[in-house]
Amino acid sequence: MTQKKHSEITETQSCKTGVTGSAVYKILNLYACLGGNRYKWDEVAKEKGIEIEVTAVELDPEAARLYQERFPYDIVVVGDAHQYLLEHFKEFDFIWASPPCPSHSRLVQSNKNKDNYDLRYPEMSLYQEVIFLDNFFKGKYVVENVIPYYEPLIPAKKRGRHLYWTNFLLPTDIGERDTIGISIAKEEVKKLCEFHDYDFYKYKGKQPINKMARNLVDYEAGRTIFETVLGIEKESNVNQVSIFDALT
Numbered sequence: 017m018t019q020k021k022h023s024e025i026t027e028t029q030s031c032k033t034g035v036t037g038s039a040v041y042k043i044l045n046l047y048a049c050l051g052g053n054r055y056k057w058d059e060v061a062k063e064k065g066i067e068i069e070v071t072a073v074e075l076d077p078e079a080a081r082l083y084q085e086r087f088p089y090d091i092v093v094v095g096d097a098h099q100y101l102l103e104h105f106k107e108f109d110f111i112w113a114s115p116p117c118p119s120h121s122r123l124v125q126s127n128k129n130k131d132n133y134d135l136r137y138p139e140m141s142l143y144q145e146v147i148f149l150d151n152f153f154k155g156k157y158v159v160e161n162v163i164p165y166y167e168p169l170i171p172a173k174k175r176g177r178h179l180y181w182t183n184f185l186l187p188t189d190i191g192e193r194d195t196i197g198i199s200i201a202k203e204e205v206k207k208l209c210e211f212h213d214y215d216f217y218k219y220k221g222k223q224p225i226n227k228m229a230r231n232l233v234d235y236e237a238g239r240t241i242f243e244t245v246l247g248i249e250k251e252s253n254v255n256q257v258s259i260f261d262a263l264t
């Protein structure tokens with residue numbers, strides 16, 4: 017994939033000033049993993065003629081290292097995304113958060129009767145982040161997770177196999193491609209490498225490789241959502257919409 021250094025972007029490209037007042041459009045990519053959601057953002061930004069600066073936060077040092085290799089011009093922070101959000105949210109125009117899904121997944125229900133199953137409470141940081149962003153953040157945000165085994169505590173927009181909490185309207189079809197066939201396939205990781213255009217076999221960290229490969233948001237969904245964010249930004253008279261009164 018081709019990426020440009022910020023200094024290489026020509027002056028003829030207009031720079032979007034977002035809520036931070038910066039000449040570049042500043043994005044915070046929380047729980048960044050290997051950047052499935054982020055993969056097509058440079059193409060979208062180029063199409064729209066804006067310059068973006070992405071800060072990615074990831075706890076797993078090996079995932080962070082590979083993310084940095086994949087997106088060499090992003091700022092990568094190895095640390096706790098939940099705390100980083102609290103301390104830095106004002107510095108960004110757009111925030112995407114993909115907190116870990118295992119404690120919410122419907123797999124919890126289907127595995128609950130298995131011996132030695134590691135039962136745990138649903139991780140409330142997901143809802144903490146939605147409430148926090150919806151009430152304190154002035155830019156646009158996306159919090160993404162799986163469809164949980166319980167009724168979501170805060171209503172969300174269901175797209176494909178995921179839920180999205182956003183403060184802008186999401187298209188009904190965000191282009192998310194179906195991975196059901198892949199998840200039951202024998203060579204799952206190999207197929208996910210093709211699907212996500214990424215070689216997961218490079219990962220030498222502590223998390224299972226198939227879990228890492230399953231983590232990624234489909235880049236086509238990431239692309240559509242970012243296009244929507246920027247389209248809304250261009251139509252400057254479009255009001256922000258709260259998740260509490262614009263459920264689709």
Ligand SMILES: C[S@@+](CC[C@H](N)C(=O)[O-])C[C@H]1O[C@@H](n2cnc3c(N)ncnc32)[C@H](O)[C@@H]1O
Pocket residue numbers: 046047048049050051052053054073074075076079095096097098114115116117231232233234
């Ligand atoms: C569901 S994946 C995110 C997928 C990502 N949006 C993508 O499309 O590639 C969640 C990631 O969060 C990381 N993670 C877990 N807890 C974290 C924390 N407290 N702070 C930062 N990252 C964390 C995991 O290592 C994992 O890579």
